[in-house]
Amino acid sequence: MNTARSYGSAKEDSPLCDVPGCGAKKKLLRHVSFVVCPGHDILMATMLNGVAIxxxxxxxxxxNKICSQPQTLEHLAAIEIMCLKHIIILQKKVDLVQQDVSLNQHSIIQEHIRIPIPKKDFESPPNMIIIRSFDVNKPGSEHDAMKGSVAGGSILRGVLKMNQIIEIRPGIVVKHENGNIRCTPIYSxxxxxxxxxxxxxxxxxxxxLLGLAPRWTLL
Incomplete structure (x- = not known):
């Protein structure tokens, strides 16, 4: 019997089967993360940051809207620029229009495309792309109570572990008077x-998709 189910990220890796009388444990197959990218044109920068990972x-x-809207074309252009090959196009709000309208739009936006399961590299040294960072300290915190900052992003390859030494690039960027630029990596x-x-x-x-709290050290 196939009892595959999806759970939130707080669920343990091997939960008990919820079929009455089964008693077996389920096996974790994969983690799936979703990034919501806004369609409004004023939030295109946010969308591009999301596409990168x-x-x-x-x-x-x-x-119920004319296809294609300007923001739809912009999103498709961003997908092409980022070389994102796997895409599913979905119609929403089909209950608000007549069937012939929905079918006509369906012919415009092409048929659905299935997303294959991407191959992951667990063997290479870990490499993480950082798409944002933020300060988690409360205003007015004492020095001893400060926790530093958090970097948010996604693991591209490898496995990142607790207490691991990492290198953050480009790090500290300094432009000298002669125009030369020097980048000093940060080790943490x-x-x-x-x-x-x-x-x-x-x-x-x-x-x-994760947040990482490093202990900063400049060498």
Whole structure:
């Protein structure tokens, strides 16, 4: 009997089967993370940051609007620029229009495309792309109570573990009077890892969306 189910990221890796009388444990197959990219034109920069870490995309198109809207074309252009090959195009709000209208739009936006499961590299040294960073300290915090900052992003390859020494590039960038630019990498130790819903992790694998709290050291 196939009892595959999806759970939130807070669920343990081997939960008990919920079929009455089964008693067996389920096996974790994969983690899936979703990034919501806004369609409004004023939020294009936010969308581009999200596309940089994606394996595939779900493009939602409203059936009750003329296809294609300018932002739809911009999103498709961004997908092409970022070389994102796997995309599913979905219609929404089909209950608000007549069937012939929905079918006509369907012929315009092409048929649905299935997203294959991407291959992940767990063997290479860990490489993480940082798409944002933020300060988690409360205003007016004492020196001893300060926790530093958190970097958010996704693991591209390898496995990132707690207490691992990492190198952050380009690091500190200084432009000298003669025009030369010097980049000094920052070396740090991972002191905490957490995923969505503030779940603490001991390691992170390719495809995970996570926050990383480093202990900064400049060498």
């Amino acid at each position: 994606m394996d595939g995309a779900l493009l939602l198109i409203a059936a 130790k991972v002191v905490s890892l957490f995923a969505a819903e503030q779940n603490e992790l001991q390691f992170a694998v390719p495809g995970d």
